Amino acid sequence: xxxxxxxxxxxxxxxxxxxxxxxxxxxxxxxxxxxxxxxxxxxxxxxxxxxxxxxxxxxxxxxxxxxxxxxxxxxxxxxxxxxxxxxxxxxxxxxxxxxxxxxxxxxxxxxxxxxxxxxxxxxxxxxxxxxxxxxxxxxxxxxxxxxxxxxxxxxxxxxxxxxxxxxxxxxxxxxxxxxxxxxxxxxxxxxxxxxxxxxxxxxxxxxxxxxxxxxxxxxxxxxxxxxxxxxxxxxxxxxxxxxxxxxxxxxxxxxxxxxxxxxxxxxxxxxxxxxxxxxxxxxxxxxxxxxxxxxxxxxxxxxxxxxxxxxxxxxxxxxxxxxxxxxxxxxxx
Numbered sequence: 001x002x003x004x005x006x007x008x009x010x011x012x013x014x015x016x017x018x019x020x021x022x023x024x025x026x027x028x029x030x031x032x033x034x035x036x037x038x039x040x041x042x043x044x045x046x047x048x049x050x051x052x053x054x055x056x057x058x059x060x061x062x063x064x065x066x067x068x069x070x071x072x073x074x075x076x077x078x079x080x081x082x083x084x085x086x087x088x089x090x091x092x093x094x095x096x097x098x099x100x101x102x103x104x105x106x107x108x109x110x111x112x113x114x115x116x117x118x119x120x121x122x123x124x125x126x127x128x129x130x131x132x133x134x135x136x137x138x139x140x141x142x143x144x145x146x147x148x149x150x151x152x153x154x155x156x157x158x159x160x161x162x163x164x165x166x167x168x169x170x171x172x173x174x175x176x177x178x179x180x181x182x183x184x185x186x187x188x189x190x191x192x193x194x195x196x197x198x199x200x201x202x203x204x205x206x207x208x209x210x211x212x213x214x215x216x217x218x219x220x221x222x223x224x225x226x227x228x229x230x231x232x233x234x235x236x237x238x239x240x241x242x243x244x245x246x247x248x249x250x251x252x253x254x255x256x257x258x259x260x261x262x263x264x265x266x267x268x269x270x271x272x273x274x275x276x277x278x279x280x281x282x283x284x285x286x287x288x289x290x291x292x293x294x295x296x297x298x299x300x301x302x303x304x305x306x307x308x309x310x311x312x313x314x315x316x317x318x319x320x321x322x323x324x325x326x327x328x329x330x331x332x333x
Contacts, residue, residue, distance in 0.1 A: 015103075020060050021083070022098025025091045029058075029067075030076050030083035037075040088150050092143030101130050101137045105283040118283035127284055132198065142199060146177045149230060153181035155312045156261055162226055165189045169224035171216050171248060172232040175203045178261075182228070183208055192221045216244050222251040230261040234277070235287045238298060245302035246333030252323055258304055260319040264311075265291045271315060295319055303329040 002010075024030065027047045032038065040058060044051040058074055061067040066080040076083075082090045096102055101123065108118035123130045131138030156178060162168060165186045170179040173193040183191050190208050193200070197213030212221055217240065220227070227248045233241045248258060263274040274289050281287035290298075296306045304321040311317050 016060075017064060018098050018103075020057065020064065021066070021094045023057055024061055024066065024080075025083055025094040025098070028085075029061075030080050030091070031085055033067075033074065033076045033080075034084055037070075037073040039072045040074060041072070043074060088147070090144075090147050090151075092140045092147050095140040096137070096144040099137045099140060101127060101134060101141075102284070106280070109279060109283055112283045117286065119285055122283075128196075138198075142174055142202075145174045145231065149174065149177035152261070152312060152314045152316055153178045155314055155316075156230070156259075156318060157181040157185050159310050159312060159318055160185070160226075160259060162186045162189065165225040167192070167224045168226045168228065169194065169221050169251070170228045170230070171220050171244070172229065174199060176206055176209050176211070178228065178230050179209055180206060189225075192224070194220050216247055218247065220247050220251045223253060224251065224256055227252060227256065227258045228261070229258070233260060233287075233295075233298070234262055234281050234289055235285050237286045237288070241298050242302050242333050245298060245304060246329035249303040249323060249329040249333070254323070254325075256323060257307075258299075258321040258323075260295065260321070261316055262295075262319065263289050263315060264295070264309060264317040264319065265289050267291060273315070292319075301329070302333045303327045 027049065029043065029047070032043055032046050040055050041051050043058070044054045047054065058067060058069070061080070062069050065077055066083070068075050068077050083094060085091055104122040105119045108116070108122050111121065112118035119127055131141055160182060162182050163186050166189055168179060168182055168186065168189050168191045170176065170191065170193045172195055173179050174195055176191070176193045179191045179193055183189055190210070192210045192212055193203065194212045194214055194216055196215070200211040200213035203211045216232070229244070229248070233244065236244065252258070263277065265274055265278065269275055278289040281289065292306075292309055299306050299321050303323060305324050306319060306321050308320045309317050310320070
């Protein structure tokens with residue numbers, strides 16, 4: 001049984017695990033092992049690293065369960081295979097989380113708990129401006145969002161019931177990973193992804209999808225049967241979240257519905273990941289994870305009515321909302 005002190009030490013060294021994964025991702029270790037096990041010496045030659053020093057990294061990765069080893073032969077585990085490039089990869093997630101833009105704000109967590117802005121204090125600007133000035137990290141962020149969307153896209157599409165829709169608008173949908181899955185279940189629908197102009201400009205062409213550049217804080221494409229917000233609202237404080245929801249409400253025709261895909265916090269602390277993300281969002285952008293009631297408090301002033309919450313196997317949920325007849329977003333929403 002692990003002692004209390006050992007547990008504290010394990011948690012306190014959590015940053016080391018982040019950087020170990022980051023080094024594995026940057027060295028593309030999982031890709032080098034895609035064809036099968038290789039020796040430490042072969043991996044060192046392939047990655048331009050010192051064999052003895054690489055050996056230390058690989059030993060730590062074995063201890064974390066990312067790699068497995070027999071003598072000098074190294075192979076990926078099922079966990080480690082998630083770092084291979086390709087569909088469903090989490091390599092960009094690891095690159096994002098182990099980069100300065102995500103790590104520096106966490107150093108200001110204590111100040112953030114005291115009510116001081118952390119992200120801008122750490123980076124000298126908002127995270128969105130930072131990514132514009134650091135396109136490599138920005139690309140990892142966009143790839144990470146696509147990777148996370150790919151993990152849950154099938155679950156969302158199976159639960160979304162959009163088969164009869166004609167127009168689906170994915171607000172902040174990046175390169176359209178989730179929208180592709182939704183359109184696969186809606187053969188007559190056309191889709192629109194709204195994201196920042198620089199994101200829309202780099203999105204790969206896709207059948208039945210239009211990529212529009214703009215700011216969802218101001219307006220979103222009109223005429224959708226369904227508006228989707230996947231992992232968007234948790235990036236923003238309550239005032240900005242109401243603005244985003246209000247923009248969707250203004251664009252939505254009668255009978256349109258809204259789908260929000262997020263982790264929904266319980267009234268009492270539950271699984272660790274949503275609770276960690278709740279703090280991570282705080283230091284990054286002043287955002288937060290929310291409970292069901294907190295989402296209702298955002299939806300009401302924006303002119304939406306929460307109609308249900310559908311848990312997904314991934315631990316995420318779909319919050320469904322509709323527009324009550326004769327309502328609209330409150331002024332300023």
